[in-house]
Amino acid sequence: MRVDDLYSQRTKYFRTSEIRELLELSQRPDVISFAGGLPSPHAFPVEEIKEIVERVLSNDYATALQYGPTPGLKIFRETITEYVKNFGINADIDDVFITVGSQQALDIVGRVFIDAGDVIFVSLPTYLGAINAFYAYGANMVGVPLDEEGMRVDILEEKIKELKKKGEKLKLIYTVPTFQNPAGVELSEERRKHLLEIAAEHDLLIVEDEPYSMLRFEGEPIPSIKSMDKEGRVIYMGTFSKIMSPGFRLAYVVAEKSVARKMVVAKQSMDLCAPTFTQVIAKYYVENGYLTRRVEKIIEMYRKKRDIMLDAMDEYFPQECKWTKPRGGMFLWVELPEHINTVEMVQDAVKEKVAYVHGRAFHVDGGGTNAMRLNFTNPDDDVIEEGIKRLAKVIKTRM
Amino acid sequence: MRVDDLYSQRTKYFRTSEIRELLELSQRPDVISFAGGLPSPHAFPVEEIKEIVERVLSNDYATALQYGPTPGLKIFRETITEYVKNFGINADIDDVFITVGSQQALDIVGRVFIDAGDVIFVSLPTYLGAINAFYAYGANMVGVPLDEEGMRVDILEEKIKELKKKGEKLKLIYTVPTFQNPAGVELSEERRKHLLEIAAEHDLLIVEDEPYSMLRFEGEPIPSIKSMDKEGRVIYMGTFSKIMSPGFRLAYVVAEKSVARKMVVAKQSMDLCAPTFTQVIAKYYVENGYLTRRVEKIIEMYRKKRDIMLDAMDEYFPQECKWTKPRGGMFLWVELPEHINTVEMVQDAVKEKVAYVHGRAFHVDGGGTNAMRLNFTNPDDDVIEEGIKRLAKVIKTRM
Numbered sequence: 001m002r003v004d005d006l007y008s009q010r011t012k013y014f015r016t017s018e019i020r021e022l023l024e025l026s027q028r029p030d031v032i033s034f035a036g037g038l039p040s041p042h043a044f045p046v047e048e049i050k051e052i053v054e055r056v057l058s059n060d061y062a063t064a065l066q067y068g069p070t071p072g073l074k075i076f077r078e079t080i081t082e083y084v085k086n087f088g089i090n091a092d093i094d095d096v097f098i099t100v101g102s103q104q105a106l107d108i109v110g111r112v113f114i115d116a117g118d119v120i121f122v123s124l125p126t127y128l129g130a131i132n133a134f135y136a137y138g139a140n141m142v143g144v145p146l147d148e149e150g151m152r153v154d155i156l157e158e159k160i161k162e163l164k165k166k167g168e169k170l171k172l173i174y175t176v177p178t179f180q181n182p183a184g185v186e187l188s189e190e191r192r193k194h195l196l197e198i199a200a201e202h203d204l205l206i207v208e209d210e211p212y213s214m215l216r217f218e219g220e221p222i223p224s225i226k227s228m229d230k231e232g233r234v235i236y237m238g239t240f241s242k243i244m245s246p247g248f249r250l251a252y253v254v255a256e257k258s259v260a261r262k263m264v265v266a267k268q269s270m271d272l273c274a275p276t277f278t279q280v281i282a283k284y285y286v287e288n289g290y291l292t293r294r295v296e297k298i299i300e301m302y303r304k305k306r307d308i309m310l311d312a313m314d315e316y317f318p319q320e321c322k323w324t325k326p327r328g329g330m331f332l333w334v335e336l337p338e339h340i341n342t343v344e345m346v347q348d349a350v351k352e353k354v355a356y357v358h359g360r361a362f363h364v365d366g367g368g369t370n371a372m373r374l375n376f377t378n379p380d381d382d383v384i385e386e387g388i389k390r391l392a393k394v395i396k397t398r399m
Numbered sequence: 400m401r402v403d404d405l406y407s408q409r410t411k412y413f414r415t416s417e418i419r420e421l422l423e424l425s426q427r428p429d430v431i432s433f434a435g436g437l438p439s440p441h442a443f444p445v446e447e448i449k450e451i452v453e454r455v456l457s458n459d460y461a462t463a464l465q466y467g468p469t470p471g472l473k474i475f476r477e478t479i480t481e482y483v484k485n486f487g488i489n490a491d492i493d494d495v496f497i498t499v500g501s502q503q504a505l506d507i508v509g510r511v512f513i514d515a516g517d518v519i520f521v522s523l524p525t526y527l528g529a530i531n532a533f534y535a536y537g538a539n540m541v542g543v544p545l546d547e548e549g550m551r552v553d554i555l556e557e558k559i560k561e562l563k564k565k566g567e568k569l570k571l572i573y574t575v576p577t578f579q580n581p582a583g584v585e586l587s588e589e590r591r592k593h594l595l596e597i598a599a600e601h602d603l604l605i606v607e608d609e610p611y612s613m614l615r616f617e618g619e620p621i622p623s624i625k626s627m628d629k630e631g632r633v634i635y636m637g638t639f640s641k642i643m644s645p646g647f648r649l650a651y652v653v654a655e656k657s658v659a660r661k662m663v664v665a666k667q668s669m670d671l672c673a674p675t676f677t678q679v680i681a682k683y684y685v686e687n688g689y690l691t692r693r694v695e696k697i698i699e700m701y702r703k704k705r706d707i708m709l710d711a712m713d714e715y716f717p718q719e720c721k722w723t724k725p726r727g728g729m730f731l732w733v734e735l736p737e738h739i740n741t742v743e744m745v746q747d748a749v750k751e752k753v754a755y756v757h758g759r760a761f762h763v764d765g766g767g768t769n770a771m772r773l774n775f776t777n778p779d780d781d782v783i784e785e786g787i788k789r790l791a792k793v794i795k796t797r798m
Binding site: 001002003005006007008009010011014015016037038039041044046049050053054057061062063064065066067068099100101103104107111112113114115118129132133135136137171172200203204205231232233241245246247248249256258259262265266268269270271272273274275276277278 | 401405437438452503514517535661
């Protein structure tokens with residue numbers, strides 16, 4: 001049958017993740033992979049979940065196994081309104097809804113706000129999943145460089161003015177302020193304030209995506225942008241994927257009531273509700289203090305991995321390379337000399353049985369071709385040094 | 400802030416489920432509700448899940464708690480390819496992918512196939528969730544009446560020809576062939592064959608949505624449309640919501656490889672993957688024979704509920720009413736005399752502490768205003784008769 005005639009116009013915006021094949025290659029057992037974006041399996045709260053599930057299936061099964069309301073179970077949304085106080089956010093229960101991972105929250109943002117051609121500002125580099133989500137709606141993503149203090153908000157302001165003059169329809173600014181994926185940097189407090197001012201001046205939304213803010217190895221927390229937001233301009237996203245289990249598919253959005261309601265209406269026709277079973281488990285995980293204790297362990301585990309990686313890079317990487325030294329999160333970012341093409345170098349790396357993601361995957365402007373993202377949380381401690389050694393060899397050979 | 404200026408054009412297609420408020424009303428503890436579409440909580444395999452979770456968290460936690468591939472875990476898709484043989488379907492693993500409930504599968508169909516104005520054929524009445532999913536993409540839904548043998552395929556054929564002549568873009572036919580929601584009827588084998596012939600002649604897709612096919616109380620199974628499909632024209636959907644737990648949010652699609660691949664690309668930017676935790680549990684639930692034994696119990700439980708409801712209707716309903724006598728599933732459909740408006744009558748019913756869903760909610764043409772859907776699976780056995788008695792009183796008062 002001629003199915004091609006039946007596809008919708010919007011399928012032209014679909015793109016498979018550019019790193020999909022790479023991730024498959026990197027899963028070969030002899031490859032040391034810094035390519036994925038996965039938590040360590042040793043970070044999962046297995047015993048805690050066992051204990052909670054036993055109780056949930058004895059006492060709460062009629063809720064935990066049944067359909068739930070589209071915004072999420074009330075008892076879990078209440079937990080979230082309490083929990084986000086950790087980030088200085090005062091939310092009403094009607095500001096909060098539950099999604100199937102933050103990726104769904106990004107998709108709903110696209111659905112509710114983006115028409116083809118609308119301008120979305122992202123940093124260079126930015127999170128790959130956001131690129132794919134917004135691109136699926138035909139967004140015109142405009143990149144703004146970042147440095148050690150996050151997005152260059154001054155350059156953002158220039159770009160906004162320039163594009164406004166051209167009559168473009170500007171919609172929102174997307175940011176991962178804390179331990180950004182892929183660069184590992186933090187948006188400074190000053191820039192957060194400035195970002196909010198700019199958004200107010202030009203009447204734009206801010207999407208604040210915060211998967212890593214609990215994974216701080218050192219330094220003082222910086223207030224979330226949402227905590228400074230007096231106008232309901234910030235759509236805040238958090239997730240349980242990095243502090244509990246990505247397999248639970250639980251994230252949440254905090255947004256101004258009317259925006260949250262519109263997003264929930266969209267979600268209703270998309271999947272009715274997030275898994276109630278995992279919502280009930282997550283509720284107890286937070287409320288019984290398991291989360292706090294688990295996060296301490298995860299931080300310790302990941303700080304060590306980061307240190308092993310940074311030490312090995314200091315020892316083995318050529319001095320022409322530069323890299324970020326993240327104070328938390330899961331990733332660091334490496335820049336090689338300009339003439340080294342990391343897209344092409346992937347093949348050499350896989351031959352040497354080591355994997356990374358090339359920087360172009362995180363760029364909306366074709367840039368990043370001499371950069372790479374390294375994940376330090378998933379590989380076991382005892383292979384990180386060897387992996388860096390292999391990668392250093394690959395780079396030196398190219399140079 | 401003036402957020403209204405920032406919403407996308409497509410939000411004009413969003414509609415809240417017309418029965419949302421009604422469902423909230425019907426949840427008051429003193430109301431006997433035939434309105435929801437919920438399984439009985441007594442149908443949930445609580446002990447089986449307990450046992451499986453214990454094992455999964457001991458042996459498979461590294462998979463069950465981690466991110467999974469977008470099409471679903473390979474081990475679970477293998478289970479599905481075996482399982483769908485029950486419906487005469489020979490699927491390759493690349494034809495199968497896992498979704499967050501069938502609602503997500505419907506949403507992906509909309510995303511991949513529907514441009515605003517495209518014609519989708521549905522029956523009158525049809526499943527409300529499909530109306531909402533397709534409407535969100537601006538579909539032009541054309542209704543085809545049904546009778547005791549399901550959709551009037553002869554009328555469908557006329558409508559196709561008529562709309563083709565007008566130059567409309569026709570895309571697909573949506574059907575719930577077995578124990579249809581809301582009418583409870585089965586599409587006869589002859590009509591299934593005819594439907595496939597018509598789809599082939601006019602080069603349309605068929606979306607075969609089968610949530611209830613395992614819940615057969617009597618009669619011989621009719622082959623699925625997908626089992627007769629030699630051309631890859633049928634997108635088949637099944638779910639674990641009615642035979643395990645809706646709170647697990649697990650459904651699956653079987654479609655021709657290239658179509659499945661396109662739908663998976665769409666899904667990737669929507670939520671990355673379905674819950675891996677529940678996928679692994681469901682895999683063991685199927686493979687260890689728990690599902691087969693549980694389904695036997697559910698059938699027994701639901702058959703009894705249906706019988707109680709039908710007996711009570713025979714006794715209490717005015718003879719001017721007609722209703723379907725489903726051989727399985729979860730719903731039956733009542734038609735009242737034409738002058739009785741069931742939309743208005745909802746208020747009377749809630750006053751009498753009984754709830755139903757009015758027929759208009761399941762119509763794309765404003766029809767169904769003298770009809771209602773009754774769910775017999777969720778209320779406890781001992782309240783069904785009383786609920787029907789109350790409803791009969793409401794109807795008689797209106798008449």
